[in-house]
Amino acid sequence: MRYVIIGAGAVGAGIGGRLYESGHDVVLVARGAHLAALRADGLRFSTPEGTRTLAVPAVGGPEELELGAQDVLVLAVKAQHTASALEPWPSQPVVGGDGTAGELLPLVCAQNGVANERAALRRFRRVYGVSVWMPATYLEPGTVAVPGAPFSGILNLGRYPQGTDPTVRAIAADLERSRFRAPVHEDVLRWKYGKLIGNLANAVGALAGPCEEGPARELVDRTMAEGAAVLTAAGIDFASIAEQLEVRGDLMRTVPLDGVQLGGNSSRQSLARATGSIETDYLNGEIVLIAREHGVPAPLNEALQRLAAGFARDRRAPGSLTAAELAALLAL
Numbered sequence: 001m002r003y004v005i006i007g008a009g010a011v012g013a014g015i016g017g018r019l020y021e022s023g024h025d026v027v028l029v030a031r032g033a034h035l036a037a038l039r040a041d042g043l044r045f046s047t048p049e050g051t052r053t054l055a056v057p058a059v060g061g062p063e064e065l066e067l068g069a070q071d072v073l074v075l076a077v078k079a080q081h082t083a084s085a086l087e088p089w090p091s092q093p094v095v096g097g098d099g100t101a102g103e104l105l106p107l108v109c110a111q112n113g114v115a116n117e118r119a120a121l122r123r124f125r126r127v128y129g130v131s132v133w134m135p136a137t138y139l140e141p142g143t144v145a146v147p148g149a150p151f152s153g154i155l156n157l158g159r160y161p162q163g164t165d166p167t168v169r170a171i172a173a174d175l176e177r178s179r180f181r182a183p184v185h186e187d188v189l190r191w192k193y194g195k196l197i198g199n200l201a202n203a204v205g206a207l208a209g210p211c212e213e214g215p216a217r218e219l220v221d222r223t224m225a226e227g228a229a230v231l232t233a234a235g236i237d238f239a240s241i242a243e244q245l246e247v248r249g250d251l252m253r254t255v256p257l258d259g260v261q262l263g264g265n266s267s268r269q270s271l272a273r274a275t276g277s278i279e280t281d282y283l284n285g286e287i288v289l290i291a292r293e294h295g296v297p298a299p300l301n302e303a304l305q306r307l308a309a310g311f312a313r314d315r316r317a318p319g320s321l322t323a324a325e326l327a328a329l330l331a332l
């Protein structure tokens, strides 16, 4: 199989780099200065084993590739970019090199949130979800850091909306040979909703900095409890944080990398890069949407969604509020 990674940023280039190093065919799809750097110099890849350059091919879009039945598309853009990033990719059967077999390309969403797979299923018949546990930082054009050890990540996979098939098992086997743990689940959404609860902390970490302890931790706990109550009210099953931590065990610790400043969660990285957009509409905002559909309150997640959107729009630096200031803005 050849892995075509659409959106080769922190997670995309991290997965692509590991697959490439273990001998798989990989193509990175990128844009702008990142694409130019990847094309000119290859992928600078920092992991606990050190920093090296990988000569992974990089392209700007499908027009530069001859797609065929061997290809697996892996989508790794932030959720707000899913529709535009998928737009150029063929959801129609791709004619094989010999001009015969028409194959529908499988599409794997290696993303947070629960909206990407459904958006993809609108155009692609075979869609797979991944609950991505993987610390990764985009450092500068052409350079990413993947500090997880002993495994780079734990990627819980399954067919969307449910089930498994030979394709997902083959993808998982390739990932398992590439420094990932890749359990395959019948009910991948249960793991994705569980991860969504964990990702409700991203906005707090982006707005107010580290939230492992103290008042910021308290905010996170309340936000996650509100999210869990909303999912429960909506009758949505999800893996609890305790269950997720048990699966993770000591398999994936974030370790310091020599000379590398890690960027924190992916929403924080969006603010640091002043990209003008943030994924919160699909994280805290997903909880808000479900709460509205079911007539239950979600005031903390709603306020975090609104504040994070304002931070991104105004290009405010991450962590520019104290936890106490954030708590006051959340009316706590």
Ligand SMILES: NC(=O)c1ccc[n+]([C@@H]2O[C@H](COP(=O)([O-])OP(=O)(O)OC[C@H]3O[C@@H](n4cnc5c(N)ncnc54)[C@H](OP(=O)(O)O)[C@@H]3O)[C@@H](O)[C@H]2O)c1
Pocket: 006, 007, 008, 009, 010, 011, 012, 029, 030, 031, 032, 034, 076, 077, 078, 079, 081, 084, 085, 086, 110, 111, 112, 113, 132, 133, 134, 135, 136, 137, 138, 264, 265, 266, 269, 275, 279
């Ligand atoms: N980083 C983490 O630690 C982490 C961990 C677990 C899960 N995740 C999830 O993984 C997903 C990806 O996050 P990330 O942190 O890897 O984001 P990222 O570093 O911003 O990478 C996304 C990449 O996609 C590119 N992109 C967007 N639209 C594109 C298009 N139309 N064509 C080509 N490239 C396009 C972006 O380019 P531009 O920079 O030009 O926009 C960026 O390089 C998110 O859902 C995130 O929540 C991240």
